[in-house]
Amino acid sequence: MKTLTTLIITLILSQTLWAKSKETIFVEAESFSNTGGWVIDQQFINEMGSPYLMAHGMGIPVKDAETIVKFPKTGKYYLFVRTKDWAAQWSDAEAPGRFQVLINGKPVNKTFGTEKNDWDWIKGGEVEITQKETSIALHDLSGFNGRCDALIFSADPEFNPVNELNALTAYRHKMLGIPDKPKNAGTYDFVVVGGGMGGVCAAISAARLGVKVALIQNRPVLGGNNSSEVRVHLGARIKQDPWPNLGNLVNEIGPERGGNAQPKDYYEDDKKLKAVLAEKNITLFLNCNADGVEMEGNKIAAVTAQSIITGERFIFKAPLFADCTGDGTIGVLAGADFMQGRESRDVFGEPTAPEVSDNLTMGASVQWFSNKKEKPAPFPDIKWGIEMNEEKSHALTRGDWDWETGMGVDQTKDFERVRDYGMLVVFSNWSYIKNHSSVKDKFANEQLQWVAFIAGKRETRRLVGDYVLNENDLRNHTVYPDGTAPTTWTMDLHYPHPENAELFPDAPFRSIAKHIEIYPYPIPFRCLYSKNVDNLLMAGRHISVSHVALGTTRLMRTIGMMGEVIGMAASVCKKENTTPRGIYNNYFAQMEKLMDKGVGDTSLPNKQTYNLGGTLKK
Amino acid sequence: MNKNKLTSSMIITLIAVIILLSSSFDIRFINKSEPAFHFLTEDSINIEVIALFEQDSVLSGYKAYVFSPVCEDTTCYPVELEFYWDVLGRFQRYEIFPGRELTKLDHKPFTDADYKTLSKLLLNNEPAFLEMKREDLVVKVKKDTVDGYTGATIAAIKNEVIAGAVYSCYTLWHIAHGIVADSIKNHTQKHFNQELLKKLFDSGEIEVAYYLTSRLNEDQCFTFLPEIQKLLSESGGFLAQHILDQLPQKVISSESFQNSMVSIMPNLDYYAQKSLLQRLDGTLTSDKLGKVLAESIEPRGSLHNELIIEIFCDNKSQLDPELYQTFLQQLLTKQVMLNKIQSENIKELVKNDKQLKVYLKNLKQKGLVQ
Ligand SMILES: Cc1cc2nc3c(=O)[nH]c(=O)nc-3n(C[C@H](O)[C@H](O)[C@H](O)COP(=O)(O)OP(=O)(O)OC[C@H]3O[C@@H](n4cnc5c(N)ncnc54)[C@H](O)[C@@H]3O)c2cc1C
Numbered sequence: 011m012k013t014l015t016t017l018i019i020t021l022i023l024s025q026t027l028w029a030k031s032k033e034t035i036f037v038e039a040e041s042f043s044n045t046g047g048w049v050i051d052q053q054f055i056n057e058m059g060s061p062y063l064m065a066h067g068m069g070i071p072v073k074d075a076e077t078i079v080k081f082p083k084t085g086k087y088y089l090f091v092r093t094k095d096w097a098a099q100w101s102d103a104e105a106p107g108r109f110q111v112l113i114n115g116k117p118v119n120k121t122f123g124t125e126k127n128d129w130d131w132i133k134g135g136e137v138e139i140t141q142k143e144t145s146i147a148l149h150d151l152s153g154f155n156g157r158c159d160a161l162i163f164s165a166d167p168e169f170n171p172v173n174e175l176n177a178l179t180a181y182r183h184k185m186l187g188i189p190d191k192p193k194n195a196g197t198y199d200f201v202v203v204g205g206g207m208g209g210v211c212a213a214i215s216a217a218r219l220g221v222k223v224a225l226i227q228n229r230p231v232l233g234g235n236n237s238s239e240v241r242v243h244l245g246a247r248i249k250q251d252p253w254p255n256l257g258n259l260v261n262e263i264g265p266e267r268g269g270n271a272q273p274k275d276y277y278e279d280d281k282k283l284k285a286v287l288a289e290k291n292i293t294l295f296l297n298c299n300a301d302g303v304e305m306e307g308n309k310i311a312a313v314t315a316q317s318i319i320t321g322e323r324f325i326f327k328a329p330l331f332a333d334c335t336g337d338g339t340i341g342v343l344a345g346a347d348f349m350q351g352r353e354s355r356d357v358f359g360e361p362t363a364p365e366v367s368d369n370l371t372m373g374a375s376v377q378w379f380s381n382k383k384e385k386p387a388p389f390p391d392i393k394w395g396i397e398m399n400e401e402k403s404h405a406l407t408r409g410d411w412d413w414e415t416g417m418g419v420d421q422t423k424d425f426e427r428v429r430d431y432g433m434l435v436v437f438s439n440w441s442y443i444k445n446h447s448s449v450k451d452k453f454a455n456e457q458l459q460w461v462a463f464i465a466g467k468r469e470t471r472r473l474v475g476d477y478v479l480n481e482n483d484l485r486n487h488t489v490y491p492d493g494t495a496p497t498t499w500t501m502d503l504h505y506p507h508p509e510n511a512e513l514f515p516d517a518p519f520r521s522i523a524k525h526i527e528i529y530p531y532p533i534p535f536r537c538l539y540s541k542n543v544d545n546l547l548m549a550g551r552h553i554s555v556s557h558v559a560l561g562t563t564r565l566m567r568t569i570g571m572m573g574e575v576i577g578m579a580a581s582v583c584k585k586e587n588t589t590p591r592g593i594y595n596n597y598f599a600q601m602e603k604l605m606d607k608g609v610g611d612t613s614l615p616n617k618q619t620y621n622l623g624g625t626l627k628k
Numbered sequence: 629m630n631k632n633k634l635t636s637s638m639i640i641t642l643i644a645v646i647i648l649l650s651s652s653f654d655i656r657f658i659n660k661s662e663p664a665f666h667f668l669t670e671d672s673i674n675i676e677v678i679a680l681f682e683q684d685s686v687l688s689g690y691k692a693y694v695f696s697p698v699c700e701d702t703t704c705y706p707v708e709l710e711f712y713w714d715v716l717g718r719f720q721r722y723e724i725f726p727g728r729e730l731t732k733l734d735h736k737p738f739t740d741a742d743y744k745t746l747s748k749l750l751l752n753n754e755p756a757f758l759e760m761k762r763e764d765l766v767v768k769v770k771k772d773t774v775d776g777y778t779g780a781t782i783a784a785i786k787n788e789v790i791a792g793a794v795y796s797c798y799t800l801w802h803i804a805h806g807i808v809a810d811s812i813k814n815h816t817q818k819h820f821n822q823e824l825l826k827k828l829f830d831s832g833e834i835e836v837a838y839y840l841t842s843r844l845n846e847d848q849c850f851t852f853l854p855e856i857q858k859l860l861s862e863s864g865g866f867l868a869q870h871i872l873d874q875l876p877q878k879v880i881s882s883e884s885f886q887n888s889m890v891s892i893m894p895n896l897d898y899y900a901q902k903s904l905l906q907r908l909d910g911t912l913t914s915d916k917l918g919k920v921l922a923e924s925i926e927p928r929g930s931l932h933n934e935l936i937i938e939i940f941c942d943n944k945s946q947l948d949p950e951l952y953q954t955f956l957q958q959l960l961t962k963q964v965m966l967n968k969i970q971s972e973n974i975k976e977l978v979k980n981d982k983q984l985k986v987y988l989k990n991l992k993q994k995g996l997v998q
Contacts, residue, residue, distance in 0.1 A: 251870070252869060252899040252902075268759075268784070487864055487865060487897075489897045489898055490898065491930055493899070530866065595929065596928075596965065597929055598929055598930050599933070617759070622754060626834075
């Protein structure tokens with residue numbers, strides 16, 4: 011039996027990745043052997059080139075991150091640190107994310123995180139290295155999200171690091187000795203990318219039906235938005251007509267308690283992990299970010315990925331893939347057709363669609379909460395935030411789903427700005443409430459306990475399938491013979507909160523929801539595979555639906571059931587040696603029989619009874 | 629208007645009001661009510677439910693006198709009111725008794741707003757505390773005094789309950805929505821009569837339709853066949869499927885029902901059709917419906933096709949021989965790939981029939997049979 015340690019290939023090298031050319035040494039921050047209180051953030055690799063370390067202390071400086079670097083020789087080096095002043099785009103005041111580099115415990119004479127509003131190499135000046143094995147540490151000064159991608163020590167006074175993304179990646183690989191050819195991570199029947207509810211259920215479902223699966227997830231935990239990193243509770247209904255046995259799997263792995271932005275244990279990360287580890291047919295790759303594909307004609311032959319800790323590269327081969335990234339990343343890499351923004355009314359004749367198409371998507375959320383302490387808990391009176399006053403601020407102890415921003419921004423390309431703004435408003439608001447508000451006495455003992463640094467997304471790209479589900483299908487309950495997971499939540503679309511948008515016209519951060527109730531509606535199988543990439547299934551918020559229809563399909567219990575369904579499809583593809591479209595055309599009866607049974611445990615009581623949402627069935 | 633006229637008109641109005649009052653009193657008085665059943669609350673309080681009737685024999689709803697102790701924090705006090713449900717056990721409203729108004733923590737009387745909140749809560753089928761245990765409703769917070777603890781309602785339910793009466797809310801909701809709802813449904817079924825069923829069908833409510841169609845006996849189904857057919861043709865969601873899953877087998881097997889499905893079946897959604905097909909296996913008696921089935925065979929492989937093929941292979945003796953030709957012709961025209969079991973069944977089907985054997989030959993030629 012595989013043990014836990016061999017099963018979770020977390021791809022951590024025992025030693026920090028640091029690398030040297032003759033006189034230059036490259037140190038990846040995320041590879042530090044002890045990351046202390048700093049978190050690894052991989053959300054923006056495609057924007058800035060790498061995972062990085064961030065001091066997410068909510069105003070309290072975090073513990074040092076530290077590693078030992080081996081130098082080829084002692085002596086004088088020039089230090090470069092890749093970082094940025096993340097709030098500079100909104101404020102000229104002193105930068106929030108300040109930190110120092112410590113060499114053998116002594117700070118270099120320079121404070122980092124104070125300049126450049128985009129990622130760049132900042133000169134740290136001359137440093138003296140007196141031992142071949144030297145401790146290098148990142149020392150946080152503020153607790154407000156200082157960040158460091160990498161450090162370079164060069165003995166060459168003329169040295170100038172590259173910053174252009176492609177050149178930098180090539181340089182990184184060269185310096186770290188990462189070969190051009192990725193390591194073979196194995197050949198599977200089915201490779202699932204993304205470990206949110208969709209990916210986890212797809213992997214388990216396929217595995218239970220005898221399919222050999224690799225599950226690739228770019229975080230240390232499973233669950234995606236339902237993990238303790240984002241803290242969104244599951245919504246919508248399982249066990250619905252016409253497939254009342256779909257969803258037992260969601261019930262097996264889903265948390266028993268509801269609530270957004272609640273304490274960590276509400277989200278039961280372990281339950282999902284254990285469920286995956288219990289399947290002998292699944293090999294789990296945590297901390298592994300998929301970033302490339304190899305194609306053979308219209309088919310994906312392999313997916314490549316990078317460890318977010320060591321930078322090592324891997325290749326996964328299979329006849330069938332599932333994109334469960336939420337962003338349709340694998341599809342887009344493979345050239346799949348996709349949609350983004352709102353379709354105009356004439357595209358599908360949807361009553362709720364705008365006359366003219368636009369780029370409005372729903373936003374992303376940085377949720378948060380505070381806890382009451384025994385003693386007063388001061389919070390810095392920050393100057394780098396956005397301006398707040400009685401009218402603009404919110405005297406709350408929790409930021410729920412309706413703290414939402416970035417609508418209309420391309421959240422696949424400019425997401426660091428969206429996430430950072432999400433954090434900025436939380437800190438700005440809190441600082442005002444704690445230090446200036448008329449109710450500040452009431453908040454004296456409240457301490458900011460948790461602010462997400464992994465922003466929760468709702469909508470980016472939607473991949474085009476053989477069918478695009480739209481509002482009219484849902485409103486008129488026009489069901490199709492290839493119906494699968496029933497979607498039950500209302501068509502729930504978000505818009506900027508009118509008052510907040512008036513107060514913050516450039517970037518509102520509160521939202522409202524508008525709902526249209528529907529009958530439980532089985533999502534056509536043709537929405538769960540790409541139209542032009544022949545071996546790509548999908549489950550998540552990026553399936554083939556219109557912007558309006560996404561209002562209902564993006565709920566995570568529904569997405570879990572989509573996962574269950576595409577896991578079944580993987581088993582039929584394997585058995586009949588066919589493609590997803592082949593299933594639709596020739597073998598759908600087998601799918602119907604599988605959906606009739608479901609793959610979950612039918613004997614468990616239904617614990618998925620919170621956050622069901624309205625439905626017309628009642 | 630002079631004074632006399634005013635007083636006389638006032639008197640007339642007064643008389644009218646009295647007549648009105650007494651007549652409504654009369655209706656109430658004449659209307660029958662009878663003890664229906666008892667149930668135990670989660671706190672083991674025995675509650676008697678009374679069935680209410682209009683026009684003597686038509687059930688119109690239920691009521692119960694609810695008297696239950698509730699403890700908020702450390703003080704316990706009785707809660708006393710009357711609950712009303714409809715014939716499906718759906719909570720309708722409550723009434724309080726004069727002089728016995730509800731109270732909150734520290735014996736503060738309910739305000740108007742509290743009564744409204746209670747009403748709203750009791751009418752909500754899925755309150756936030758639905759799955760919570762009683763002990764999860766409040767968090768213990770330390771009071772300023774030594775050893776003193778007080779409960780603070782947890783944030784998730786705060787907006788739906790009354791501060792200082794959280795346990796009353798919880799207890800009363802569970803009485804209104806607990807075991808009683810199912811007991812009422814069962815009791816109502818015992819009182820089904822023509823008038824009540826008619827009234828229920830006429831309500832047009834989807835929940836009522838679900839309830840009715842899973843509880844009617846064969847005779848009642850035949851009596852209300854037009855109503856059922858109407859629901860099948862016009863209902864939304866998955867009601868049609870549910871009805872076809874639930875109807876007694878005798879109804880499904882009857883030729884009258886099957887003939888009525890000739891025009892309805894093609895307009896049913898895929899899932900309702902599938903339920904009907906599942907029920908028709910071995911019981912297809914209507915040639916007309918058989919023709920509709922044969923013609924609905926589709927080129928794409930689906931369970932729908934498999935079921936139709938099964939129906940024809942299992943029904944041989946009962947149907948018009950010509951129908952089999954139509955069926956086999958459809959398989960040919962739509963080029964349906966038959967799996968091993970289906971191929972065997974088709975061979976068995978045509979075994980003793982020369983004409984049908986020709987179709988098998990053609991199917992073989994096209995490579996559709998294994
Ligand atoms: C604040 C908020 C409130 C919401 N409220 C609700 C609610 O109440 N109920 C509800 O059901 N839904 C709710 N939603 C919507 C729902 O959370 C999303 O639609 C849902 O997360 C979509 O699930 P998913 O599996 O598609 O994506 P995710 O949950 O994002 O999962 C995808 C996973 O894949 C990983 N991944 C992405 N790219 C890669 C890659 N290249 N390589 C490896 N791994 C990758 C991600 O890290 C992530 O863990 C809410 C969303 C937000 C933001």
